[in-house]
Amino acid sequence: MKLSVRGEYALRALLVLGLHFGGEVVPIQMISEEQNIPKRFLEQILNDLKVTGAVESKRGIAGGYRLARAPQEISLASIIRHVEGALAPISCVSERFYEKCSCPDEARCAIRNVMKDVRSKILEVMGTITVADLCARAQKLAEEPATALDYVI
Amino acid sequence: MKLSVRGEYALRALLVLGLHFGGEVVPIQMISEEQNIPKRFLEQILNDLKVTGAVESKRGIAGGYRLARAPQEISLASIIRHVEGALAPISCVSERFYEKCSCPDEARCAIRNVMKDVRSKILEVMGTITVADLCARAQKLAEEPATALDYVI
DNA sequence: TTTATACTCTACCATGTCAATAGAGTTTAT
DNA sequence: ATAAACTCTATTGACATGGTAGAGTATAAA
Numbered sequence: 001m002k003l004s005v006r007g008e009y010a011l012r013a014l015l016v017l018g019l020h021f022g023g024e025v026v027p028i029q030m031i032s033e034e035q036n037i038p039k040r041f042l043e044q045i046l047n048d049l050k051v052t053g054a055v056e057s058k059r060g061i062a063g064g065y066r067l068a069r070a071p072q073e074i075s076l077a078s079i080i081r082h083v084e085g086a087l088a089p090i091s092c093v094s095e096r097f098y099e100k101c102s103c104p105d106e107a108r109c110a111i112r113n114v115m116k117d118v119r120s121k122i123l124e125v126m127g128t129i130t131v132a133d134l135c136a137r138a139q140k141l142a143e144e145p146a147t148a149l150d151y152v153i
Numbered sequence: 154m155k156l157s158v159r160g161e162y163a164l165r166a167l168l169v170l171g172l173h174f175g176g177e178v179v180p181i182q183m184i185s186e187e188q189n190i191p192k193r194f195l196e197q198i199l200n201d202l203k204v205t206g207a208v209e210s211k212r213g214i215a216g217g218y219r220l221a222r223a224p225q226e227i228s229l230a231s232i233i234r235h236v237e238g239a240l241a242p243i244s245c246v247s248e249r250f251y252e253k254c255s256c257p258d259e260a261r262c263a264i265r266n267v268m269k270d271v272r273s274k275i276l277e278v279m280g281t282i283t284v285a286d287l288c289a290r291a292q293k294l295a296e297e298p299a300t301a302l303d304y305v306i
Numbered sequence: 307t308t309t310a311t312a313c314t315c316t317a318c319c320a321t322g323t324c325a326a327t328a329g330a331g332t333t334t335a336t
Numbered sequence: 337a338t339a340a341a342c343t344c345t346a347t348t349g350a351c352a353t354g355g356t357a358g359a360g361t362a363t364a365a366a
Contacts, residue, residue, distance in 0.1 A: 001156055001233070001275065003242040003268075005354070011264050012256060027312065036255045041355055047314070060363030061311040076267065080154070089156040102189045103165060110291035111164050114229065114282055115156075121274040122154065129267055138263035158325065180341065194326055200343070213334030214340040 007084045009037050010045050014079060015138060017055060018071040018131040025057075025064035045083060052082040071132035077123060087126060088119040154242060156233065162190050163198050163236045164229060168291060170208060171224045171284040178210075178217035198236060205235040224285035230276060240279060241272040 012035045020026050028046060032039040046065055049055045056068040067074065077087055086097035092106055093115045103109045165188045173179050181199060185192040199218055202208045209221040220227065230240055234249065241247035245254040246268045256262045 001154065001237075001240050001242060002244075003154055004352090008243055008254070008264065015263055029312080034257065036257060038355060040357080043313080044355095057313060058363090059313045059361075061309090062364060063312045063362080065313090084154075087154050089154060090161055091155075101161070104187065104189060108291070108294040108297075110168055110287045110294060111161065113290050113294065114278065114287065118275060118278045121278055122271060125267065125271045125274055134263045134267065137266050138261070141261040141263060141266065144261075157323090182341080191326060193328080196342080197326095197344095210342060211334090212332075212342045214338095215335060216333080216341045218342090 001089060003080070004084050006045060007080050009035075009042060010049060010079055010083045011076060011134070012037065013042060013046060013065075014049070014054070014067070014074065014131050015134050017065060017067050018135040019138065021067050021071050021135075025062070025066045027064040030064070048083055049079070054079060054082070067131065071135060072130045074131040075127055076129050076131075076134070077126040080126065087122055088115065089122075090115050093119050157237050159198060160233050160237045162188075162195060163202060163232055164287070165190065166195060166199060166218075167202070167207070167220070167227065167232060167284050168287050170218060170220050171288040172291065174220050174224050174288075178215070178219045180217040183217075201236050202232070207232060207235070220284065224288060225283050227284040228280055229282050229284075229287070230279040233279065240275055241268065242275075243268050246272050 013031050016031045016034060017026060028039055028042055031037065031046075032042050046055060046057070050057055050065075050068075053068055054074055055065045057063065057065050080087055081096065086094040088094035088097070090101060090112070091097055091099040092101040092103075092109075092112055100106065101109075101112070103111070106112060166184050169184045169187060170179060181192055181195055184190065184199075185195050199208060199210070203210055203218075203221075206221055207227055208218050210216065210218050233240055239247040239250035241250070243254060243265070244250055244252040245256075245259055245262075245265055253259065254262075254265070256264070259265060
Protein backbone atom coordinates (compact mmCIF):
# COMPACT_ATOMS: atom_id res chain seq x y z
CA MET A 1 0.00 0.00 0.00
CA LYS A 2 2.99 2.23 -0.46
CA LEU A 3 3.61 5.48 -2.22
CA SER A 4 6.97 5.43 -3.98
CA VAL A 5 9.75 7.82 -3.00
CA ARG A 6 9.31 9.32 -6.42
CA GLY A 7 5.75 10.34 -5.58
CA GLU A 8 6.77 11.66 -2.22
CA TYR A 9 9.54 13.77 -3.74
CA ALA A 10 7.11 15.15 -6.29
CA LEU A 11 4.77 16.31 -3.55
CA ARG A 12 7.60 17.80 -1.50
CA ALA A 13 8.89 19.72 -4.51
CA LEU A 14 5.43 20.96 -5.35
CA LEU A 15 4.99 22.18 -1.82
CA VAL A 16 8.11 24.31 -2.17
CA LEU A 17 6.94 25.66 -5.50
CA GLY A 18 3.54 26.36 -3.98
CA LEU A 19 5.10 28.40 -1.21
CA HIS A 20 6.97 30.45 -3.83
CA PHE A 21 3.94 30.87 -6.05
CA GLY A 22 3.67 34.36 -7.51
CA GLY A 23 7.35 35.09 -6.94
CA GLU A 24 10.45 34.19 -8.88
CA VAL A 25 11.26 30.85 -10.41
CA VAL A 26 12.90 28.35 -8.01
CA PRO A 27 16.08 26.50 -9.08
CA ILE A 28 16.27 22.72 -8.61
CA GLN A 29 19.32 23.23 -6.45
CA MET A 30 17.32 25.15 -3.89
CA ILE A 31 14.51 22.62 -3.70
CA SER A 32 17.03 19.84 -3.50
CA GLU A 33 18.83 21.38 -0.55
CA GLU A 34 15.74 22.52 1.25
CA GLN A 35 14.09 19.12 1.02
CA ASN A 36 17.03 16.72 1.08
CA ILE A 37 16.27 15.31 -2.34
CA PRO A 38 19.08 14.09 -4.66
CA LYS A 39 19.36 16.86 -7.23
CA ARG A 40 19.85 14.67 -10.25
CA PHE A 41 16.85 12.54 -9.37
CA LEU A 42 14.68 15.56 -8.67
CA GLU A 43 15.60 16.83 -12.11
CA GLN A 44 13.82 13.90 -13.70
CA ILE A 45 10.78 14.19 -11.50
CA LEU A 46 10.34 17.90 -12.19
CA ASN A 47 10.72 17.19 -15.86
CA ASP A 48 7.89 14.68 -15.63
CA LEU A 49 5.76 17.25 -13.89
CA LYS A 50 6.54 19.70 -16.64
CA VAL A 51 5.48 17.30 -19.36
CA THR A 52 2.17 16.73 -17.58
CA GLY A 53 1.61 20.46 -17.22
CA ALA A 54 1.81 20.90 -13.48
CA VAL A 55 4.93 23.04 -13.54
CA GLU A 56 6.81 25.13 -16.06
CA SER A 57 10.49 25.89 -16.29
CA LYS A 58 12.75 28.73 -17.21
CA ARG A 59 16.18 27.85 -18.55
CA GLY A 60 19.42 29.70 -18.26
CA ILE A 61 21.33 31.31 -15.48
CA ALA A 62 18.38 32.66 -13.55
CA GLY A 63 16.28 29.62 -14.40
CA GLY A 64 14.21 27.26 -12.32
CA TYR A 65 10.68 25.96 -11.89
CA ARG A 66 7.34 27.44 -11.02
CA LEU A 67 3.81 26.07 -10.85
CA ALA A 68 2.08 26.19 -14.21
CA ARG A 69 -1.33 26.58 -12.61
CA ALA A 70 -2.74 28.10 -9.46
CA PRO A 71 -1.92 25.99 -6.36
CA GLN A 72 -5.61 25.44 -5.63
CA GLU A 73 -6.06 23.86 -9.04
CA ILE A 74 -3.47 21.14 -8.56
CA SER A 75 -4.79 18.15 -6.62
CA LEU A 76 -2.44 15.69 -5.00
CA ALA A 77 -4.25 12.85 -6.77
CA SER A 78 -3.45 14.26 -10.21
CA ILE A 79 0.22 14.52 -9.33
CA ILE A 80 0.53 11.01 -8.00
CA ARG A 81 -1.26 9.60 -11.00
CA HIS A 82 1.19 11.36 -13.28
CA VAL A 83 4.39 10.39 -11.57
CA GLU A 84 3.53 6.89 -10.48
CA GLY A 85 0.26 5.62 -11.90
CA ALA A 86 -2.83 4.25 -10.22
CA LEU A 87 -4.07 5.53 -6.90
CA ALA A 88 -6.24 2.47 -6.39
CA PRO A 89 -4.86 -0.36 -4.23
CA ILE A 90 -5.48 -2.93 -6.96
CA SER A 91 -5.73 -2.20 -10.64
CA CYS A 92 -9.09 -3.88 -11.17
CA VAL A 93 -10.67 -0.96 -9.29
CA SER A 94 -8.62 1.75 -10.92
CA GLU A 95 -10.46 4.18 -13.16
CA ARG A 96 -7.61 5.32 -15.37
CA PHE A 97 -5.27 2.37 -15.03
CA TYR A 98 -7.77 -0.46 -15.07
CA GLU A 99 -6.43 -3.97 -15.62
CA LYS A 100 -8.27 -7.22 -15.32
CA CYS A 101 -7.23 -9.31 -12.35
CA SER A 102 -6.98 -13.06 -12.05
CA CYS A 103 -10.05 -13.67 -9.95
CA PRO A 104 -12.74 -15.95 -11.38
CA ASP A 105 -15.55 -13.42 -11.49
CA GLU A 106 -14.57 -9.82 -11.19
CA ALA A 107 -18.08 -8.48 -11.00
CA ARG A 108 -18.87 -10.64 -7.99
CA CYS A 109 -15.47 -10.41 -6.33
CA ALA A 110 -15.78 -9.47 -2.67
CA ILE A 111 -12.18 -8.33 -2.44
CA ARG A 112 -12.71 -5.99 -5.33
CA ASN A 113 -15.81 -4.71 -3.62
CA VAL A 114 -13.86 -3.81 -0.50
CA MET A 115 -11.01 -2.32 -2.48
CA LYS A 116 -13.43 -0.03 -4.23
CA ASP A 117 -14.29 1.38 -0.84
CA VAL A 118 -10.62 1.81 -0.02
CA ARG A 119 -10.04 3.47 -3.35
CA SER A 120 -12.79 5.99 -2.85
CA LYS A 121 -11.55 6.79 0.63
CA ILE A 122 -8.08 7.45 -0.69
CA LEU A 123 -9.52 9.59 -3.43
CA GLU A 124 -11.63 11.44 -0.93
CA VAL A 125 -8.42 12.78 0.58
CA MET A 126 -6.00 12.90 -2.31
CA GLY A 127 -8.53 14.22 -4.80
CA THR A 128 -9.70 17.02 -2.59
CA ILE A 129 -6.46 18.29 -1.20
CA THR A 130 -4.56 20.66 -3.45
CA VAL A 131 -1.11 22.16 -3.40
CA ALA A 132 -2.73 25.27 -1.89
CA ASP A 133 -4.06 23.19 1.01
CA LEU A 134 -0.64 21.66 1.41
CA CYS A 135 0.88 25.12 1.75
CA ALA A 136 -1.78 26.15 4.23
CA ARG A 137 -1.03 23.08 6.34
CA ALA A 138 2.68 23.77 6.16
CA GLN A 139 2.17 27.32 7.39
CA LYS A 140 -0.12 26.22 10.17
CA LEU A 141 2.36 23.56 11.29
CA ALA A 142 5.19 26.07 11.26
CA GLU A 143 3.29 28.35 13.64
CA GLU A 144 2.35 25.67 16.13
CA PRO A 145 4.43 25.43 19.30
CA ALA A 146 6.68 22.40 19.55
CA THR A 147 4.70 20.96 22.46
CA ALA A 148 1.60 20.61 20.37
CA LEU A 149 3.39 18.37 17.91
CA ASP A 150 2.86 14.66 18.07
CA TYR A 151 5.65 12.20 18.17
CA VAL A 152 5.20 8.85 16.55
CA ILE A 153 7.20 6.18 18.25
CA MET B 154 -0.35 3.11 -3.67
CA LYS B 155 -0.52 -0.52 -4.61
CA LEU B 156 -1.31 -3.68 -2.76
CA SER B 157 0.96 -6.51 -3.90
CA VAL B 158 -0.42 -9.60 -5.60
CA ARG B 159 0.74 -11.45 -2.52
CA GLY B 160 -1.62 -9.45 -0.35
CA GLU B 161 -4.46 -9.89 -2.79
CA TYR B 162 -3.93 -13.66 -2.92
CA ALA B 163 -3.90 -13.82 0.85
CA LEU B 164 -7.27 -12.11 1.02
CA ARG B 165 -8.74 -14.28 -1.71
CA ALA B 166 -7.56 -17.44 0.04
CA LEU B 167 -8.92 -16.26 3.35
CA LEU B 168 -12.26 -15.59 1.74
CA VAL B 169 -12.42 -19.20 0.59
CA LEU B 170 -11.45 -20.44 4.03
CA GLY B 171 -14.04 -18.13 5.53
CA LEU B 172 -16.76 -19.62 3.37
CA HIS B 173 -15.73 -23.09 4.53
CA PHE B 174 -15.50 -22.11 8.17
CA GLY B 175 -16.87 -24.75 10.49
CA GLY B 176 -16.54 -27.49 7.92
CA GLU B 177 -13.64 -29.63 6.82
CA VAL B 178 -10.12 -28.43 6.17
CA VAL B 179 -9.57 -27.05 2.62
CA PRO B 180 -6.59 -28.30 0.55
CA ILE B 181 -4.35 -25.75 -1.18
CA GLN B 182 -5.15 -27.39 -4.48
CA MET B 183 -8.79 -26.49 -4.19
CA ILE B 184 -8.18 -22.86 -3.26
CA SER B 185 -5.64 -22.61 -6.03
CA GLU B 186 -8.08 -23.86 -8.66
CA GLU B 187 -11.06 -21.95 -7.39
CA GLN B 188 -9.18 -18.66 -7.27
CA ASN B 189 -6.69 -18.99 -10.11
CA ILE B 190 -3.71 -18.68 -7.83
CA PRO B 191 -0.43 -20.52 -8.61
CA LYS B 192 -0.43 -23.41 -6.16
CA ARG B 193 3.23 -23.23 -5.23
CA PHE B 194 3.02 -19.53 -4.55
CA LEU B 195 -0.14 -19.90 -2.51
CA GLU B 196 1.67 -22.51 -0.46
CA GLN B 197 4.09 -19.90 0.80
CA ILE B 198 1.43 -17.36 1.50
CA LEU B 199 -0.69 -19.77 3.51
CA ASN B 200 2.39 -20.79 5.40
CA ASP B 201 2.98 -17.14 6.31
CA LEU B 202 -0.58 -16.86 7.47
CA LYS B 203 -0.08 -19.94 9.59
CA VAL B 204 3.01 -18.53 11.25
CA THR B 205 1.11 -15.36 12.12
CA GLY B 206 -1.76 -17.35 13.52
CA ALA B 207 -4.55 -16.53 11.10
CA VAL B 208 -4.91 -20.05 9.79
CA GLU B 209 -3.95 -23.53 10.89
CA SER B 210 -3.10 -26.57 8.85
CA LYS B 211 -3.61 -30.27 8.88
CA ARG B 212 -1.00 -32.39 7.16
CA GLY B 213 -1.31 -35.67 5.40
CA ILE B 214 -3.59 -37.08 2.82
CA ALA B 215 -6.79 -35.44 3.97
CA GLY B 216 -4.94 -32.29 4.96
CA GLY B 217 -5.52 -28.65 4.20
CA TYR B 218 -6.09 -25.30 5.84
CA ARG B 219 -8.74 -23.74 7.99
CA LEU B 220 -9.11 -20.44 9.79
CA ALA B 221 -7.47 -20.48 13.19
CA ARG B 222 -9.90 -17.94 14.60
CA ALA B 223 -13.51 -16.95 13.95
CA PRO B 224 -13.95 -15.05 10.66
CA GLN B 225 -15.27 -11.98 12.46
CA GLU B 226 -12.07 -11.77 14.47
CA ILE B 227 -9.75 -11.52 11.48
CA SER B 228 -9.50 -8.01 10.06
CA LEU B 229 -8.19 -7.40 6.59
CA ALA B 230 -5.71 -4.90 8.00
CA SER B 231 -4.06 -7.51 10.20
CA ILE B 232 -3.64 -9.85 7.25
CA ILE B 233 -2.10 -7.27 4.96
CA ARG B 234 0.27 -6.15 7.67
CA HIS B 235 1.43 -9.71 8.10
CA VAL B 236 1.96 -10.67 4.51
CA GLU B 237 3.29 -7.41 3.18
CA GLY B 238 4.03 -4.86 5.85
CA ALA B 239 2.83 -1.31 6.38
CA LEU B 240 -0.66 -0.21 5.46
CA ALA B 241 0.35 3.45 5.56
CA PRO B 242 1.23 5.12 2.26
CA ILE B 243 4.57 6.33 3.59
CA SER B 244 6.48 4.74 6.41
CA CYS B 245 6.88 7.93 8.46
CA VAL B 246 3.15 7.68 9.27
CA SER B 247 3.10 3.97 9.90
CA GLU B 248 2.41 2.83 13.44
CA ARG B 249 4.06 -0.58 13.37
CA PHE B 250 6.55 -0.08 10.55
CA TYR B 251 7.68 3.45 11.30
CA GLU B 252 10.79 4.69 9.57
CA LYS B 253 12.17 8.20 9.52
CA CYS B 254 11.90 9.87 6.16
CA SER B 255 14.30 12.31 4.53
CA CYS B 256 12.27 15.47 4.99
CA PRO B 257 13.91 18.28 6.99
CA ASP B 258 11.36 18.45 9.80
CA GLU B 259 9.07 15.49 10.15
CA ALA B 260 6.92 16.99 12.85
CA ARG B 261 6.07 19.97 10.68
CA CYS B 262 5.90 18.15 7.37
CA ALA B 263 2.72 18.98 5.49
CA ILE B 264 2.96 15.89 3.30
CA ARG B 265 3.17 13.72 6.35
CA ASN B 266 0.18 15.51 7.76
CA VAL B 267 -1.90 14.67 4.69
CA MET B 268 -0.64 11.10 4.58
CA LYS B 269 -1.76 10.62 8.14
CA ASP B 270 -5.25 11.41 6.95
CA VAL B 271 -4.92 8.95 4.10
CA ARG B 272 -3.60 6.32 6.44
CA SER B 273 -6.51 6.65 8.82
CA LYS B 274 -8.99 6.50 5.96
CA ILE B 275 -7.41 3.29 4.73
CA LEU B 276 -7.47 1.88 8.22
CA GLU B 277 -11.07 2.92 8.63
CA VAL B 278 -11.94 0.41 5.94
CA MET B 279 -9.29 -2.28 6.27
CA GLY B 280 -9.31 -2.28 10.04
CA THR B 281 -13.06 -2.61 10.32
CA ILE B 282 -13.78 -5.17 7.67
CA THR B 283 -13.22 -8.76 8.68
CA VAL B 284 -13.15 -12.05 6.85
CA ALA B 285 -16.75 -12.53 8.00
CA ASP B 286 -17.76 -9.27 6.27
CA LEU B 287 -15.91 -10.41 3.20
CA CYS B 288 -17.94 -13.61 3.14
CA ALA B 289 -21.16 -11.68 3.62
CA ARG B 290 -20.31 -9.44 0.69
CA ALA B 291 -19.43 -12.41 -1.45
CA GLN B 292 -22.78 -14.02 -0.71
CA LYS B 293 -24.67 -10.84 -1.39
CA LEU B 294 -22.85 -10.34 -4.69
CA ALA B 295 -23.58 -13.90 -5.71
CA GLU B 296 -27.29 -13.36 -5.21
CA GLU B 297 -27.50 -10.12 -7.13
CA PRO B 298 -28.76 -10.27 -10.69
CA ALA B 299 -26.17 -9.61 -13.37
CA THR B 300 -27.86 -6.41 -14.45
CA ALA B 301 -27.25 -4.80 -11.11
CA LEU B 302 -23.53 -5.32 -11.40
CA ASP B 303 -21.36 -2.43 -12.36
CA TYR B 304 -18.85 -2.58 -15.09
CA VAL B 305 -15.73 -0.49 -14.87
CA ILE B 306 -14.48 0.59 -18.24
C1' DT C 307 30.68 37.65 -26.94
C1' DT C 308 32.21 35.05 -23.44
C1' DT C 309 31.05 32.67 -19.35
C1' DA C 310 28.82 30.64 -15.66
C1' DT C 311 24.54 28.86 -14.21
C1' DA C 312 20.74 26.15 -14.80
C1' DC C 313 17.60 23.26 -17.37
C1' DT C 314 17.24 19.01 -21.06
C1' DC C 315 17.70 14.62 -22.78
C1' DT C 316 19.22 9.99 -23.12
C1' DA C 317 21.50 6.38 -21.35
C1' DC C 318 23.01 3.55 -17.81
C1' DC C 319 23.56 0.85 -13.49
C1' DA C 320 23.13 -1.35 -9.03
C1' DT C 321 19.99 -3.12 -5.95
C1' DG C 322 15.92 -4.99 -4.40
C1' DT C 323 11.44 -6.85 -4.60
C1' DC C 324 8.05 -9.64 -6.62
C1' DA C 325 5.99 -13.55 -8.46
C1' DA C 326 6.86 -17.88 -9.39
C1' DT C 327 9.28 -22.40 -9.67
C1' DA C 328 11.94 -26.32 -7.85
C1' DG C 329 13.27 -30.02 -5.02
C1' DA C 330 13.75 -32.65 -1.23
C1' DG C 331 11.63 -33.58 2.67
C1' DT C 332 7.68 -34.91 6.42
C1' DT C 333 3.11 -36.26 7.83
C1' DT C 334 -0.88 -39.10 7.81
C1' DA C 335 -5.31 -41.55 6.15
C1' DT C 336 -6.18 -45.60 3.78
C1' DA D 337 3.36 -49.26 1.81
C1' DT D 338 1.63 -45.54 -0.73
C1' DA D 339 -0.30 -41.57 -2.35
C1' DA D 340 -2.02 -37.13 -1.17
C1' DA D 341 -0.97 -33.13 1.05
C1' DC D 342 1.62 -29.89 3.81
C1' DT D 343 6.78 -27.91 4.97
C1' DC D 344 10.97 -25.76 4.32
C1' DT D 345 14.72 -23.68 1.91
C1' DA D 346 16.75 -22.13 -2.42
C1' DT D 347 16.71 -20.15 -6.60
C1' DT D 348 15.28 -17.77 -10.66
C1' DG D 349 13.87 -14.25 -14.05
C1' DA D 350 11.70 -10.04 -14.78
C1' DC D 351 10.87 -5.69 -13.58
C1' DA D 352 10.74 -1.41 -10.87
C1' DT D 353 13.13 1.69 -8.12
C1' DG D 354 16.45 4.97 -6.78
C1' DG D 355 20.17 7.10 -8.32
C1' DT D 356 24.38 8.49 -11.42
C1' DA D 357 26.64 10.17 -15.68
C1' DG D 358 27.54 12.92 -19.57
C1' DA D 359 26.88 15.64 -23.36
C1' DG D 360 24.15 18.92 -24.64
C1' DT D 361 21.11 23.76 -24.90
C1' DA D 362 19.39 28.15 -23.29
C1' DT D 363 20.10 32.60 -21.21
C1' DA D 364 21.36 36.47 -17.99
C1' DA D 365 25.11 39.05 -16.85
C1' DA D 366 29.77 40.72 -17.28
